Amino acid sequence: MTITQLKYALAIAEHQNFTKAAEKCFVTQPTLSTQIQKLEDELDVLIFDRSKKPIALTDVGRKIVYQARNIVNEADRIQDIVDQQKGFIGGEFRLGIIPTVMPTLLPMFLKNFIKKYPKVKLKIEELTTEEIMTRISDGHLDAAIAATPLESDNIKERVLYYEPFVAYIPDHHHLKDKEKLKVEDLDLNDILLLEDGHCFRDGVMNLCRTIDETAEDHFQLESGSIETLIKLADEGMGMTLLPHLHTLDISDKMKQNLRQFEEPSPAREVSIIYHKSELKMQIIDALFNEISGIIRGAIAFSNVKIISPISR
Template identity: 70%
Template structure:
């Protein structure tokens, strides 16, 4: 039994296809198939049911895959120990970011990070929270930046900052004359939301004292763009809430319609998250320090009394 064989098993389990798994593993399909067959013969069990399309794990195969993940993870930890001993910060690092954070946060820290740590090969991908959790759990991401808390025992969370919500209220709206607003002023029927799947949407719904099921939607909006929400608000279709960092890039005429909340200000906790196995911690720590350094001057709200909409019931 070899680590390579276990990695091939994990690849087939993920892609449910020998050809695709071989391609992702950078080997020929016959080589991958032969190695998996050798492992099955050694263990005297069948890991995959090849009669099904797509290929599926057998019952014992599911247990083998879980154990294989642990073994491969521990084998990678050995290289981590060596890197930390040598003070080496480099190699491939796969980072996930949710869509409502990536466009504003990434430009703030990326240049600084790659300049300071040129040996790190960052692979950054935008994805929703559900996908991030899945990929972290399966070992396909090294870390991610997302809104927390997630309440997942497999994932550790390191808060980076607390980002206040800011209301965008057009001139003809009922709240347009209010200099400051409160969460009690919000009516979910009146708030334009991002499409399902965005945790920012969930935070807004939790902030409003109303269930999503009770919302009277006059139209269905499938958009992940804050710009679209602003344009719809300007057309008289309601108001919307924006994350604070996003408001810093808006045009001056748009910024005139921004309204802040009274304290405690609703805000989302943004964290650097990673698997409990804590692999590549030297890169994770370098990333955390870099982001903390650039965000400190951008958000002066970390000491302000806040409420976290994701924690509200």
């Protein structure tokens, strides 16, 4: 049994296809098939059910793949130990970022990070929290930036910053004359929300349910982007809530529609998250230090109440 064979097995389990797995592993399909056959012969079991389309794991195959992932991760840790000993910060690093953080945070740190750590090859994807958690657990992401806490035993979290919720209230709205809002002023039926799958939506809904435990999903208008929510609010469709960083670059006219909350302000916790195996920690530490250093100048809030990003 070899590490290479285990990596091939993981690739087949992921792609459910020998040809695609071979392409992913940069080997020919016959080479990959031969190595998997040798592995199965040695273990005297079938890992994959080749009669099914797409190819499926057998019952024992699922257990083997689970253990193989742990073994491959631990083998990768050896290279990590060497890199850390040499002070090397480089190599490929796969980073996921949730959609409501990506457009505001990425421009703030990416250019500086690339300049400071030119040997790191960042591969960045915009993903939902659910996709991020799955990919970290499966070993397909090295780390991610997401709203926390996530209550996952497999994932570690390091808080980068706390980002307050800010209300966007257009001229015609009944809350327009309030200088500062109370959470009790909110009505879930009057708030434009992001579509299902966004953790910021769940945070808003959880915030409103702290007022009314019986609140139901009566809203009818949802959108995939915060910019669209602002435009819909301007058209008289209601009010909306924004993450603080999204309010920094809007026009001066739009800023007149912003309202802060009374302290403690409702806020989301944004963290860098990674697998409990703690691989590539030197790059995770570099990202953490770069982002937290930059963000301190943009967010000075301290008296906040964290709203859960998990749908209740």
